[in-house]
Amino acid sequence: MSASATASPIRPVHEDILNAAAHCFMERGYSATSIDDVARSLGATKGRIYHHYRSKADLFFDVFRHGMQMNFDVVTPIAESPRSTLEKLRDMTKTHCVAMIRTQHFQRCVWEGVELLQRGATTPEQREVLIELQAMRDNYAEIFRTVLEAAKREGIAEFESSSIALQLMFMCLNSPLFWYREREGQDASTIEHIASQCTVFALRGLGMKEELIADV
Amino acid sequence: MSASATASPIRPVHEDILNAAAHCFMERGYSATSIDDVARSLGATKGRIYHHYRSKADLFFDVFRHGMQMNFDVVTPIAESPRSTLEKLRDMTKTHCVAMIRTQHFQRCVWEGVELLQRGATTPEQREVLIELQAMRDNYAEIFRTVLEAAKREGIAEFESSSIALQLMFMCLNSPLFWYREREGQDASTIEHIASQCTVFALRGLGMKEELIADV
DNA sequence: TTGACAACATACCCGGTAGTATGTACCTCT
DNA sequence: AGAGGTACATACTACCGGGTATGTTGTCAA
Numbered sequence: 001m002s003a004s005a006t007a008s009p010i011r012p013v014h015e016d017i018l019n020a021a022a023h024c025f026m027e028r029g030y031s032a033t034s035i036d037d038v039a040r041s042l043g044a045t046k047g048r049i050y051h052h053y054r055s056k057a058d059l060f061f062d063v064f065r066h067g068m069q070m071n072f073d074v075v076t077p078i079a080e081s082p083r084s085t086l087e088k089l090r091d092m093t094k095t096h097c098v099a100m101i102r103t104q105h106f107q108r109c110v111w112e113g114v115e116l117l118q119r120g121a122t123t124p125e126q127r128e129v130l131i132e133l134q135a136m137r138d139n140y141a142e143i144f145r146t147v148l149e150a151a152k153r154e155g156i157a158e159f160e161s162s163s164i165a166l167q168l169m170f171m172c173l174n175s176p177l178f179w180y181r182e183r184e185g186q187d188a189s190t191i192e193h194i195a196s197q198c199t200v201f202a203l204r205g206l207g208m209k210e211e212l213i214a215d216v
Numbered sequence: 217m218s219a220s221a222t223a224s225p226i227r228p229v230h231e232d233i234l235n236a237a238a239h240c241f242m243e244r245g246y247s248a249t250s251i252d253d254v255a256r257s258l259g260a261t262k263g264r265i266y267h268h269y270r271s272k273a274d275l276f277f278d279v280f281r282h283g284m285q286m287n288f289d290v291v292t293p294i295a296e297s298p299r300s301t302l303e304k305l306r307d308m309t310k311t312h313c314v315a316m317i318r319t320q321h322f323q324r325c326v327w328e329g330v331e332l333l334q335r336g337a338t339t340p341e342q343r344e345v346l347i348e349l350q351a352m353r354d355n356y357a358e359i360f361r362t363v364l365e366a367a368k369r370e371g372i373a374e375f376e377s378s379s380i381a382l383q384l385m386f387m388c389l390n391s392p393l394f395w396y397r398e399r400e401g402q403d404a405s406t407i408e409h410i411a412s413q414c415t416v417f418a419l420r421g422l423g424m425k426e427e428l429i430a431d432v
Numbered sequence: 433t434t435g436a437c438a439a440c441a442t443a444c445c446c447g448g449t450a451g452t453a454t455g456t457a458c459c460t461c462t
Numbered sequence: 463a464g465a466g467g468t469a470c471a472t473a474c475t476a477c478c479g480g481g482t483a484t485g486t487t488g489t490c491a492a
Contacts, residue, residue: 032247168417171387201384205417
């Protein structure tokens with residue numbers, strides 16, 4: 001069973017908490033966010049949160065898991081479709097980028113979570129969870145690596161180290177996480193337009209020819 | 217007087233503290249790092265740090281300032297040199313990227329500092345400092361924006377929004393901050409090689425032709 | 433009707449941490 | 463030599479925040 005499939009569906013009762021937590025963690029960061037902050041933004045108290053989650057870390061992990069799951073949900077179908085490498089690469093990158101913008105607060109938590117993963121866990125039971133989350137993240141990156149290396153073999157893309165290329169590609173696609181701000185009058189086409197520029201930048205960076213990128 | 221010139225030179229006595237603080241802040245993040253952590257990594261106690269800095273925030277701000285100053289020191293000479301736009305752009309981007317790797321712990325603090333800037337300050341006096349740091353950061357980005365737009369006018373580069381292009385370029389050049397790890401046997405040429413790949417990716421992303429990038 | 437349980441709120445404990453107040457050794461200048 | 467200042471260490475306070483223990487209300491099943 002792949003790590004992507006281990007994530008249980010989110011019970012509706014948890015959805016409000018997850019959303020509030022994601023927003024708080026995004027605004028102040030994990031350690032600067034208190035459980036009281038999350039509760040306050042829910043119009044509730046700590047009791048509600050600790051009734052559903054055993055610890056602050058558990059809550060954060062669930063936000064991470066939820067964020068990653070949303071990424072799998074939109075990207076996996078493309079990766080598993082019987083289309084060409086070129087079409088997959090263009091579609092996956094663009095889709096990922098749009099997802100970053102649409103679910104920004106969750107994805108910011110995923111980003112910070114990756115840093116927490118690198119620092120390691122405190123308790124042994126947390127370490128178990130962290131290993132699972134790490135695997136989830138690695139599996140997601142692996143989907144892209146597979147397509148990237150296929151693209152290189154087919155002469156569509158051209159780069160030296162596929163690991164570095166992968167990192168750089170994700171940096172571009174994740175970029176809106178750090179400067180995009182929701183504002184009034186921004187509809188789906190605005191988001192599409194921003195994602196388009198990021199994706200074009202990334203695909204150019206991967207050494208793809210202009211004519212293969214034109215319609216992204 | 218530009219914001220870049222307001223930074224006072226670092227007194228030697230502060231250098232050890234700044235280095236230790238940068239390392240701690242990088243490893244655990246700002247709010248998860250205690251003053252005692254920094255002191256312990258210095259083999260000292262809080263007394264030493266509070267003798268030189270009025271608060272934890274002040275210390276962090278000085279790390280930020282120091283990090284930014286190092287960037288100005290290496291990039292400004294290139295930007296002010298009488299060379300062509302193409303040469304400036306290639307040199308500035310590569311130099312910035314190398315600086316990110318070489319002074320990684322300070323630059324990670326700069327990165328986190330930018331997020332703190334967006335969240336705003338608590339006390340009014342901190343806000344004053346934050347405005348100065350914000351200006352410092354903006355001025356630095358402006359150096360690159362100037363060259364970027366010149367490159368666009370000269371037909372060297374091709375992109376839609378210069379703001380987004382600037383962000384994406386920095387994301388690529390800053391990328392090593394998040395995945396580069398110091399290891400044994402990594403000499404200057406290794407760093408050069410990594411920086412080269414990031415810079416090539418960024419310049420490609422900016423729409424530059426292969427023949428203009430070849431020797432980066 | 434009532435017992436049991438879910439879904440919270442309230443009240444409390446306690447460890448950690450920013451910041452302060454004070455002590456002390458050393459150094460320098462007169 | 464002694465007075466004052468620098469550069470710390472030590473000891474202490476106040477508070478915040480994670481976690482827990484317990485109370486309260488609504489719901490549902492028998």
